[in-house]
Amino acid sequence: MPASQNFAAPRIGDPAVFGRVAVLMGGTSAEREVSLDSGRNVLEALRARGVDAFAVDGIPALIEEIRRGAVDRVFNILHGNKGGGEDGTLQGLLEALGVPYTGSNVLGSALAMDKIRTKQVWLSLGLPTPRYARLPKGADVHAAARAIGLPVIVKPSSEGSSVGVSRVFNDADLESAVELAARYPGELLMEQMVVGDELTVAVLGDGVTHQALPSVRIVPKGEWYDYNAKYIAEDTQYLCPGLEGDAEAEIRRIALAAFLAAGCTGWGRVDVMRDRATGAFYLLEVNTAPGMTSHSLVPKAARQVGIGFEELCWRILEQTVEVAPE
Incomplete structure (x- = not known):
């Protein structure tokens, strides 16, 4: 399907419009290596299109570049929280300094990073999400698992890339799963394990509206889509579109609704499970x-x-340039 059927041509033709672009990567979160890999790819793509882009590793280095007057806008490819770039802290800093940046604003970034609060918003709007329990320090994890029903997922509420995540099938394994998740900042989340297909839906905006792209169905060689399957293994299969007909239309609809409900803007990705028994x-x-x-x-x-890829990076960067009113 050609892009012209879904997306207007890019608004900006001259890379000089963007000025000096800091591609922010690395940082100190658990997802540092992934971020560095992503950042190198984005930097190469923007430079190939003539953008005056340069790499910046972490928020303190970015602050120094901004102080020097060397930054006109930021392409944020920091992953994670607490030293990463997805929890709203970076976004608040850039808002205060008046520096345009890619991706969601303070609210969308902070809310989406907190899986528990995101679920609360979704449930209030009737959007489907697995049963869950918040696990504060000292919580009775065995009682929580009984209430949800094994098997369950135990994970940090504010990490990504499958960091600190355990699948728990037996009551005896709960303590070790909690111990692993507790190594990371923030609250812990216990969630109903949905057995079925793992899918994801990308959302891309144009400065005015947002569209859901075709879903991707992930078929790892192993039992599940863990960190190794995501970033290292070469035998994971990706089927795009992941579904057909009404099912594909429905997953795009709920993914876009979930993205907007969380206050997210610009671009992002919504992860979805499809129950094998019920669909x-x-x-x-x-x-x-x-x-x-x-x-x-x-x-x-x-x-x-x-x-x-080059056009995708360009379109994401375009979102930092305000759309003139008609």
Whole structure:
């Protein structure tokens, strides 16, 4: 399907309009290596299109560049929280300094990083998400698992890339799963394990509206789509579009609704499970600064509608330039 059927041509033709672009990557979160890989790819793509882009590793280095007057806008490809770029902290800083940046604003970034609060918003709007329990320090994890029903997922509420995630099938394994998740900042989340297909839907905006791209169905060689399957293994299959007909239309609809409900803007990715027995969809989380590595899913979905990697990076950067009122 050519891009012209879904997306207008890029608004900006002259790369000089963007000025000096800091591609922000790396940082100190658990997803540092993925971010560096993503950042290198984005930097190469922007430079190939004539953009005056340069790499910046982490927020302190970015602050120094801004102080020097060397930054006109930021392409944020930091992943994670607490030293990463997805929890609203970076966005608040850039808002205060008046520096345009890619991706969601303070509200969307902070809310989407908190999986528990995101679920609360979705449920208030009738959007489907797996049963869950918040696990504060000292919580009775065995009682929580009984209430939800094994098997369950135990994970940090504010991490991505499958960091700190465990699948728990037996009551005896709960303590070790909690111990692993507790190594990371923030609250813990226990969630109903949905057995079925894992899918993801990219969302791309044009400065005015947002569209859901074709879904991607992920088929790992192993039992599940963990960190190794996401970023290292070469045998994971990606089917795009992941579904057909009414099912594909429905997953795009609920993914876009979930993205907007969380206050997200610009671009991102919504992860979804489809129950194998019932075909029902369950929303998992929104990624507001998705990976842009060779294994990443947003570029795969964009390619399906005729948008190559360089154009995708350009379109994301375009979102930092205000649309003139008609």
